[in-house]
Amino acid sequence: MQLVNRNSPPVDQVGIEDRIARVTARSIKSDMKLEGLKMAISMIDLTTLEGADTNGKVTQLCTKAQYLCNEYPELPSVAAICVYPSMVGIAKKALGKSGIKVASVATAFPSGQSSLEVKLLDTKMALDNGADEIDMVISRGKFLQGEYDFVADEISTIKEACGEARLKVILETGELGSLDQVRKASDIAIYSGADFIKTSTGKIPKAATLPVTCVMLEAIRDYYFETGKMIAMKPAGGISKSKLALHYLMLVKEVLGDQWLSNEWFRFGASSLANDLLMQYAKAQTGAYQSYDYFSID
Amino acid sequence: MARLEIKKTYKIYIGGKFPRTESGRFYNPKGIDVNVCQSSRKDFRNAVVVARAAQPAWAGRTAYNRSQILYRIAEMMEGRRAQFISELELQGSSKKEADEEVNATIDRWVYYAGWCDKYQQIFSSVNPVASNHFNFSVLEPMGVVTSTAPEESSLLGISTIIATAIAGGNSLIAIASESKPLCSVTLAEVLNDSDVPGGVVNILTGNKDELLPHIVQHMDVNALVYCGSDKKVIIDLKEKSADNLKRITHYSTDAILSQRGESPYFIKTLNEVKTTWHPIEKVGAVGSSY
Amino acid sequence: MAAKNKSVFEFSPALESAGHIQLKDQYELFINGKWTKPKSGKYFKTTNPSNEKVIAKVAEANEADVDAAVSAAEKAFKGWSSISGKERGKYLFRLARLIQEKARELSVIETLDGGKPIRESRDIDIPLAAAHFFYHAGWADKLEYAFPNRKTEPLGVAGQIIPWNFPLLMAAWKLAPALACGNTVVLKPAETTPLTALKLAEIIEEAEFPPGVVNIVTGAGATGAAIVGHPKVNKIAFTGSTEVGKIIQRATANTDKKLTLELGGKAANIIFEDAAINQAVEGIINGIYFNQGHVCCAGSRLFVQESVHDEVIQKLKARIENLVVGDPMDKNTDIGAINSKSQLETINKYLKIGKEEGLEMFQSSCSVPSEGFWCKPTIFTGAAQSNRIVQEEIFGPVLAVQTFRTISEVVQKANNTPYGLSAGVWTDKGSKIFNLTSQLRAGVIWANTFNKFDPTSPFGGYKESGFGREGGVHGLESYLKFND
Incomplete structure (x- = not known):
């Protein structure tokens, strides 16, 4: 597969940090801030991925997704609910006709340490239960062993199985070891058919960061320059504050441009971020600093 | 019948060859019955061309190699000791003075031979910048240097100005003492026998006042060293060097001819400081954001 | 990127407030620790290049004013060069700290007067200026380690002429090593950007520097020429165009003034x-x-x-x-x-x-x-x-x-x-x-990087970009004489 043999460009970590420092020095005020907060809410994949997930927990989360905050009806709803395959049916039912998508992790999430057959079955189960989007993990072990073709083939096989469902490919960047590797994994995923590339499972301490996201956005941009095709991006894990979310949006705007600024092309994998965005929105509206007690937790 | 002595022809030294001056002019230093080339500005121009061509490769030699070549010069001088002494005597030194000057000169070559692979360590630095960069400053030769030897000395003076320039990786055009030029020509023969690549050192004899205006205005000379204390000359050089901002240095004859002529700071003076920055990746390090 | 669609996520104005800065309508010359009216009687306007509005009037120093400044520096030299390096260093540390304290005000003024983005004044110019004083402060009592086997002495009065592109930072680049080495200074900021240097003079007052150690005279080319031509100036440090650098080189040829030039480039x-x-x-x-x-x-x-x-x-x-x-x-x-x-x-x-x-x-x-x-x-x-x-x-x-x-x-x-x-x-x-x-x-x-600066890192050129270095141990050489 020539696409995979393509050499990924090197990444200079200090240069990336410099770039991030410039982005985070940006000042996002007034109208822009309000729009950014709303946009960020609309981009959330509200996530619960617990061994302890129950029908009740998932249903409550779906309620939260639909009724974020009664006081501000102008606010959009989140983009999707993200759950395990076994919970897809429950979520689907709870969300009804709300238009909120159901995303399901699959392919032996989070480690990916299983056979392709099992991974396909896992994916199929999620799809059969009605998942709109599949969040697969790559085989990091194989990647680190240098078996890039294996990783690529797995992605393209799952992509084929997905049919109409959009495929998010989780690189688990915290396990890859360097930004050069993040870039290489991004290129493999993109060229193997990923609709989204996603940073992390949220199951290890090193989750999404701005530098890692910047590298992945550059891969998306370079692919766009080469082919004219847009790939979507999803940082996940570790994004719980509004200010950080706004910095992510700023980064997307600067690296990819305004056309990526919608939930079709950018998502946040997060849970507690939603309430922080709501609080900031309320603060911007009322001028008063907010308390968590006034925002529902589910 | 007495044997007819073979007399030496004193020629100039350009690009590893011993031509006569292209101008065909000669002069007789006061009190010496010898014809010495009176080099012209064209000789100087030719010398700059070969010096420029030779300089990068000379700077590219390992410091160890340069050091050995300078030491080789000292070795070769020992073998020519008698010739230097007789030339010095011919130019007015007593036997004792001549002997001392040759000793001092050979020792000076050895002294600078030893500096070739050390001055970088003394004068370079690693600079602890407040960002994720490795930053270091090293010395780099200025390039083509022209130095005028102290008028008062035939051998030690010109040896010192040559040694200080080439130890630091420069190529050089040395203008010999006008009144005492003989040893400079013999020194050129020594240099030519000592693995000094052609063009690295070029030696011209002649009239400094005639040559200096051309030297100072030459756009392809990076630095000019004047040994002497003629205020008018120094002012003139500083003024005219502005055209290409060549580096002008002047040393007192005393400093060069005494023990003070031994110092690595002379090497440093003919070097530029170059500072290089490069990022240091912090992946996996404490405080890394990845 | 493809055609730019109008986005809802566009920058809203995020103006730095200019409310907290204190600027006078008119600035005098800072000579011998006092704000002195120019003997020239003349003032020139400094404007904000982003809206062409006048910010303040600034005194124009003529030869007599420069002479007064040089005399003050000369008088102060004996005291300044003979106090211990440790004490000298403490003045510079104090100055570094005060610049940090007033960073916000200095950033705003730098941006108003020179037109550079507040992000750069705030994140680069002003912090680096403070860092330069902090770095050189520590050298004042350690100079014998900088030049092994040599005896060093300050030069005397340093005349320093700086450009308009980094007004306060260039002042710091020049003042910090000069003062650390025991020299006294007459500094001329560029005529389009004099204000932060004048604020620095206020800070120098606040730091209780002895009068005359730092003198700041404002003006254009003629003021600079008066400094270059003054017989009692022992050192000229100039940053600016190659053209002017060459004029200075010629003008100082018949003197013993030590000269360093940081000139143009085409990297x-x-x-x-x-x-x-x-x-x-x-x-x-x-x-x-x-x-x-x-x-x-x-x-x-x-x-x-x-x-x-x-x-x-x-x-x-x-x-x-x-x-x-x-x-x-x-x-x-x-x-x-x-x-x-x-x-x-x-x-x-x-x-x-x-x-x-x-x-x-x-x-x-x-x-x-x-x-x-x-x-x-x-x-x-x-x-x-x-x-x-x-x-x-x-x-x-x-x-x-x-x-x-x-x-x-x-x-x-x-x-x-x-x-x-x-x-x-x-x-x-x-x-x-x-x-x-x-x-x-x-x-x-x-x-693999570009345009990085640091006080520990020597800066300066080859060929017609000038000679001498500023910053780092190598930069100290420009402000000392060697008695050996």
Whole structure:
């Protein structure tokens, strides 16, 4: 597969940090801030991925997704609910006709340490239960062993199985070891058919960061320059504050441009971020600093 | 019948060859019955061309190699000791003075031979910048240097100005003492026998006042060293060097001819400081954001 | 990027407040610790280049004023050079701290007076100025370690003439080593940007420096010439154009004044095909558009390996569309105002020449304010060494792009200039970096980075970019004499 043999460009970590420092020095005020907060809410994949997930927990989360905050009806709803395959049916039912998508992790999430057959079955189960989007993990072990073709083939096989469902490919960047590797994994995923590339499972301490996201956005941009095709991006894990979310949006705007600024092309994998965005929105509206007690937790 | 002595022809030294001056002019230093080339500005121009061509490769030699070549010069001088002494005597030194000057000169070559692979360590630095960069400053030769030897000395003076320039990786055009030029020509023969690549050192004899205006205005000379204390000359050089901002240095004859002529700071003076920055990746390090 | 759709996520104004700064309507000369009316009786106006409004009136020093300043410095020299290095250092530490305390005010004034983006004043100029004093403060009592086996002495009165591109930072670059080494100073800031130097004078007062140790005289070329020509000045340190540098060199030839010159540049920034291209693009941007390109070490000659030329140009064009051009006081501004009308005229002259010589010009599609002096970030492609915009220093946000095929070709071309201040190299291969950095004839080489500055890092040029270094241990040499 020539696409995979393509050499990924090197990444200079200090240069990336410099770039991030410039982005985070940006000042996002007034109208822009309000729009950014709303946009960020609309981009959330509200996530619960617990061994302890129950029908009740998932249903409550779906309620939260639909009724974020009664006081501000102008606010959009989140983009999707993200759950395990076994919970897809429950979520689907709870969300009804709300238009909120159901995303399901699959392919032996989070480690990916299983056979392709099992991974396909896992994916199929999620799809059969009605998942709109599949969040697969790559085989990091194989990647680190240098078996890039294996990783690529797995992605393209799952992509084929997905049919109409959009495929998010989780690189688990915290396990890859360097930004050069993040870039290489991004290129493999993109060229193997990923609709989204996603940073992390949220199951290890090193989750999404701005530098890692910047590298992945550059891969998306370079692919766009080469082919004219847009790939979507999803940082996940570790994004719980509004200010950080706004910095992510700023980064997307600067690296990819305004056309990526919608939930079709950018998502946040997060849970507690939603309430922080709501609080900031309320603060911007009322001028008063907010308390968590006034925002529902589910 | 007495044997007819073979007399030496004193020629100039350009690009590893011993031509006569292209101008065909000669002069007789006061009190010496010898014809010495009176080099012209064209000789100087030719010398700059070969010096420029030779300089990068000379700077590219390992410091160890340069050091050995300078030491080789000292070795070769020992073998020519008698010739230097007789030339010095011919130019007015007593036997004792001549002997001392040759000793001092050979020792000076050895002294600078030893500096070739050390001055970088003394004068370079690693600079602890407040960002994720490795930053270091090293010395780099200025390039083509022209130095005028102290008028008062035939051998030690010109040896010192040559040694200080080439130890630091420069190529050089040395203008010999006008009144005492003989040893400079013999020194050129020594240099030519000592693995000094052609063009690295070029030696011209002649009239400094005639040559200096051309030297100072030459756009392809990076630095000019004047040994002497003629205020008018120094002012003139500083003024005219502005055209290409060549580096002008002047040393007192005393400093060069005494023990003070031994110092690595002379090497440093003919070097530029170059500072290089490069990022240091912090992946996996404490405080890394990845 | 494809056609720009109007986005809801556009920058709202994020203006730095100018409310907390204290500026007088009129500034006198700072001589012998006192604010002194100019004997010339004259004042000139300093304006905000982003709206052409007058900010303050500033005294114009004539020869008699300069003479008074030099005399004060001369008188102060004995005391200043004889107090212990430790005590001298403490004054400088104190100064560094006060600059940090007043960083916000200084940043705002720097931006108002000079037109540079507040982000740069705030994050680069002012913090670095403080860092320079902090670094050199520590040298004051350690000079014997800087020059092994030599005896050092201060020179006496240092006359320092600084440019308008980094007004306070250049003042710090000049003052800090001079004072640490035990010299006293007469400093002249540039006529378009005198205000932060005058604020610094207030801070020097507050730091209780002995009178006369630092004297600040404002004015234009004639004031500078009076400093250069004053017989009691022992040292001239000048940063500015090569043209003026040469005049100073000639003017001081018949004196014993020690001279250091930090002059123009036309830096090559070299991008190899194996570079981290995306970071290289950021480096190119930072190299030429930092401070509106008013940087002597700006990477104004871009050399791109032919195999990646189209990619680099595509990315550069996309990137400059993202640069925010406009009000320097807005925290999101990347490119502020051109420093003066005359500088804008110079830049425009070169834009015209570039077009006349048949080069393709690309500019950001951004709009610029109607008042003030502005130049959109500009790229000329298809340039050659023979183009004037490649040979001459423009001192504006104008990049000339050339291609190259091999290492030897690019080294030759990069060195094919009378200047030699800085250069940049971008490649992922370590041995190639060292090859390039050792062959490039320039005083500062940035490898896989550009336009970084630090007080510990010596700065200064080869060839017609001047001589002497500023910063680091090597920079101290410019302010000492060696008695051996």
